[in-house]
Amino acid sequence: MKTIEITVAPDGSVRLQAHGFVGRDCQEASRFLRQTLGKAVDETKTAEFFQTNATQSQQARQH
Amino acid sequence: MSHVVTIETQVRDVVAAKAGCRRLRLPQPFVGDVKLFSETVHGLAVRLQDWRYPAVFDLKTGQGRFDNYNGKWGAPQRLDEFLQAYAVEKATLEARRSGHAVQEQTLADGSIRLTIGVGTASEGGST
Numbered sequence: 001m002k003t004i005e006i007t008v009a010p011d012g013s014v015r016l017q018a019h020g021f022v023g024r025d026c027q028e029a030s031r032f033l034r035q036t037l038g039k040a041v042d043e044t045k046t047a048e049f050f051q052t053n054a055t056q057s058q059q060a061r062q063h
Numbered sequence: 064m065s066h067v068v069t070i071e072t073q074v075r076d077v078v079a080a081k082a083g084c085r086r087l088r089l090p091q092p093f094v095g096d097v098k099l100f101s102e103t104v105h106g107l108a109v110r111l112q113d114w115r116y117p118a119v120f121d122l123k124t125g126q127g128r129f130d131n132y133n134g135k136w137g138a139p140q141r142l143d144e145f146l147q148a149y150a151v152e153k154a155t156l157e158a159r160r161s162g163h164a165v166q167e168q169t170l171a172d173g174s175i176r177l178t179i180g181v182g183t184a185s186e187g188g189s190t
Contacts, residue, residue, distance in 0.1 A: 001180065004181060005178055007174050007175070015068070016067070016069075032157055037070050038073035039071045039125075040069070044066060
């Protein structure tokens with residue numbers, strides 16, 4: 001299941017995490033929240049992000 | 064998870080600000096000219112608990128203006144509480160507008176977690 005998890009700290013800062021997405025799909029899916037909640041001050045792509053992108057590129061080359 | 068984003072909350076939505084005030088049982092905010100100690104500013108005025116002057120947010124930039132005299136005229140924690148309530152309401156509002164279901168959970172450290180099911184209907188609203 002694809003989910004976006006938002007944790008709002010007691011000081012009002014927001015941490016957004018996307019789960020179950022492939023590659024850049026997570027950025028697309030969470031864009032509406034990033035654009036409306038405020039200003040993104042940090043963004044970290046995890047290993048999963050690059051693994052899935054690498055898989056996609058590999059598949060594209062094979063076709 | 065494939066990426067993590069940290070966002071600094073900016074108050075730019077009157078509807079979400081009103082919902083945030085309801086959540087904290089604060090008076091409803093209003094847009095207008097507001098006198099602080101030494102200046103008058105225009106924006107969305109939020110009357111925080113035990114604050115002498117309102118916190119005023121520029122709805123274009125989301126930036127807040129206030130004069131709490133280094134905490135003597137209002138505890139910073141009250142402003143933090145409002146920002147948290149606003150962010151929760153704003154995220155819930157935007158998720159529902161996009162047709163997603165939202166579940167809310169309060170954590171032991173006082174944080175509030177929203178779990179948004181992407182592509183799921185928002186029938187029944189948040190819990």
